[in-house]
Amino acid sequence: xxxxxxxxxxxxxxxxxxxxxxxxxxxxxxxxxxxxxxxxxxxxxxxxxxxxxxxxxxxxxxxxxxxxxxxxxxxxxxxxxxxxxxxxxxxxxxxxxxxxxxxxxxxxxxxxxxxxxxxxxxxxxxxxxxxxxxxxxxxxxxxxxxxxxxxxxxxxxxxxxxxxxxxxxxxxxxxxxxxxxxxxxxxxxxxxxxxxxxxxxxxxxxxxxxxxxxxxxxxxxxxxxxxxxxxxxxxxxxxxxxxxxxxxxxxxxxxxxxxxxxxxxxxxxxxxxxxxxxxxxxxxxxxxxxxxxxxxxxxxxxxxxxxxxxxxx
Amino acid sequence: xxxxxxxxxxxxxxxxxxxxxxxxxxxxxxxxxxxxxxxxxxxxxxxxxxxxxxxxxxxxxxxxxxxxxxxxxxxxxxxxxxxxxxxxxxxxxxxxxxxxxxxxxxxxxxxxxxxxxxxxxxxxxxxxxxxxx
Numbered sequence: 001x002x003x004x005x006x007x008x009x010x011x012x013x014x015x016x017x018x019x020x021x022x023x024x025x026x027x028x029x030x031x032x033x034x035x036x037x038x039x040x041x042x043x044x045x046x047x048x049x050x051x052x053x054x055x056x057x058x059x060x061x062x063x064x065x066x067x068x069x070x071x072x073x074x075x076x077x078x079x080x081x082x083x084x085x086x087x088x089x090x091x092x093x094x095x096x097x098x099x100x101x102x103x104x105x106x107x108x109x110x111x112x113x114x115x116x117x118x119x120x121x122x123x124x125x126x127x128x129x130x131x132x133x134x135x136x137x138x139x140x141x142x143x144x145x146x147x148x149x150x151x152x153x154x155x156x157x158x159x160x161x162x163x164x165x166x167x168x169x170x171x172x173x174x175x176x177x178x179x180x181x182x183x184x185x186x187x188x189x190x191x192x193x194x195x196x197x198x199x200x201x202x203x204x205x206x207x208x209x210x211x212x213x214x215x216x217x218x219x220x221x222x223x224x225x226x227x228x229x230x231x232x233x234x235x236x237x238x239x240x241x242x243x244x245x246x247x248x249x250x251x252x253x254x255x256x257x258x259x260x261x262x263x264x265x266x267x268x269x270x271x272x273x274x275x276x277x278x279x280x281x282x283x284x285x286x287x288x289x290x291x292x293x294x295x296x297x298x299x300x301x302x303x304x305x306x307x308x309x310x311x312x313x
Numbered sequence: 314x315x316x317x318x319x320x321x322x323x324x325x326x327x328x329x330x331x332x333x334x335x336x337x338x339x340x341x342x343x344x345x346x347x348x349x350x351x352x353x354x355x356x357x358x359x360x361x362x363x364x365x366x367x368x369x370x371x372x373x374x375x376x377x378x379x380x381x382x383x384x385x386x387x388x389x390x391x392x393x394x395x396x397x398x399x400x401x402x403x404x405x406x407x408x409x410x411x412x413x414x415x416x417x418x419x420x421x422x423x424x425x426x427x428x429x430x431x432x433x434x435x436x437x438x439x440x441x442x443x444x445x446x
Contacts, residue, residue, distance in 0.1 A: 017357055017369070109357070112372030118421045206356035207349075237344055238353035239371045246372025255371070260344035262371055264420055304433040 002090050004083060007195065008202045016050075016204060017109040017242050021134070022195070023102035024089075026141050030100055033059035034146040037138060038184035039131050040074075042192035044123070044153065046219030047248040048226055049108060049200045051123075053130040054192030056101040056184060057143055065098050066183035073180035074189040079197060086194040089187075099187065102138060103195045104130050108245045115247035124154060132166060147171045149185045151178035207241040209233070216243065221250045236260050318391055320408040331387070335415035336377075337430065338370055358416075368418065378424040381414040383437050388412045 001007060007022070014020045037057040044051055058065060069092075070077075070085050077085070089095045106126065114121040131150065139145055148170045152159050160174040178185040200213045217225030230240075230250060239246060239255050239262075246252070255262075301307070322330060336350065348354075358368045358377075366377035382388065391406035417424055417431070424431070 109369055109372070113369060113374040116373045116421075207352045235349055235353055237342060237348040241353070242357065242369070260342050262340055262342045264340040264373060301436075303429065304436060305429050306433055306436055 004087060004090075004194070004198060007086075007090075008198050011105065011195070011199050012202045012204065014105070015107075016199075017107050017206070019050075019104060019106045019110045019130075021102060021104045021137065023137070023141075024100045026100050026138075026143055027058075027097050029059055029062075029098060030057060031142040031144055033061070033144060035059050035144050036063075036147040036149065036184050037135065037143070037145050038149045038151075038178070038182060038186070038188040039134065040151040040179055040185050040189035040192055041127060041130075042189065043196040043219065044127070045221075046226075047221050047230060047245050047250045048216055048219030048243050049203065050196060051106045051111060051127070052103055052192040052196040052199065053106065053127070053134055054101065054103045054188040054190075054195065055131075055134045055138055056099060056187035056191055057138060057145065058099045058184065058187075060147065062098045063183060065094055066187055069095060069099075069187070071183045071186040071190060074186055074193055075179070077190070082190050082194050082197075085190050089191070100138070100143065101187070101191045102134055103191055104134055105195060105199055106130060107242070109242045112246040128159065128162065132163070135167065145170055148173070149178055149182045150174045151185050151189065152176060203243060205241050205243065209241055221248075230254050231258075234258050316404045316406065318406045318408060322408050322410075331389075331411040331413070333390075333410050333412045335388070335412040337380075337415055337417045339375070339418055339420045340370070340373070365423065366416065366418075370418075374421045375418040376421065376423050377416050377418040379414055380417045380431070383434065386437065388415070 001010065001024070010022055035057045036059075037055055039053070039055050042052045042054070043049060069088055070081070074082060089099060089101065111123065111126060114126050115123065135145070135148060145167075146169075148163070148167065150159065150163065150173070152174050153176070156174040156176060160172060163172045163174065164170075173182075175181065179189045180186070200219065203213060205211065215225065216229040217223035219226055221227070221230075230244070231254060233240060234255065235241075236259050239259050240251060244251050246255075296302075297307075334350075336354070354368065354370065358366055360366050364378075366379075368375045368377060389411040390409045392409050393404060393406050397404060417428070419428065426432070
């Protein structure tokens, strides 16, 4: 891959309702020299589009290359600047020989499905699993990792403990705003952000909607275009096209208000079985009127929800 | 109360109308009418190597399997144009189509013989043993 057009083509060729990984080749030097690896994510909050996890790595003594590329706090960089840096990573000799990267594109449907499982899997779990998988994959492909830097939105301590348990031989640093402190995390962040931006640009609606990203906006619930999309693009039965994260409260509330009501069975209803509570002492002393219970059908029919009904003529 | 079913499709040469595609969805949806299945549901049905199906509905993961009715059975769709106002009046239905198999979907659980709907099919065999000749 040597251009963002090619990145777009690869994204387009994948199913946009699952998750997939795109990665660079591992520079030979990263297999021998001890390396640092940075982890960051893009698109955690938006109600539309995928969340992208990114890692980037380079030898410990080649940190200067990242600075030359311009890897700094990705939030302070414009979209054009981020595109420029990623393009350099894909084309410039010096970068190609020293810096490797990988991203996992986690589709909105994968996120909704995880959060709407019987045993709910939170966004934090989805995120952590993605980060862990990407680190493992980098190690499997031969990267000689010694230090890992991770950006986090939540409390760093728990995350750090978990990662240290899984990767005991790495020196692991989890920090808030790691993105602006460690250039290797900035690089990961840029790779992730650029991938998310382009994933939205080439989004294909399997539902056949003829819309592009200029019409649904950034995906952040505050964006007027996104708001309009969430309000207007409702199918009464199916809710939304799978660009939308159904499990986001913005989408949930809008569907409650505007689409056909939909109820799934409750998982382990805690109220169940409590109705037959212990009888009160006094109930044994009051005169019972024999209540006429309807004849109960055999369990066979009850379990199968079978009931008799009228014949047709 | 008696129920009358009219079949105006009996001379219909197009057999497809009685072999329509049908899905059993594991939730209650308060809508009676058409649904954009082809656009919103079909594109996301995936079959894995062991013929297990997966799909998604309103963000919920679904696991599915094909179920064919036992020999001699099929499903018929009927609609009622106008429901009578009184309880004991005669009701009239029109046959509008049918299906011979359907896709059974569970919410995040592989379909098995233990699912209520699959177990309900047992009755057909038992009824035959009890009431058959």
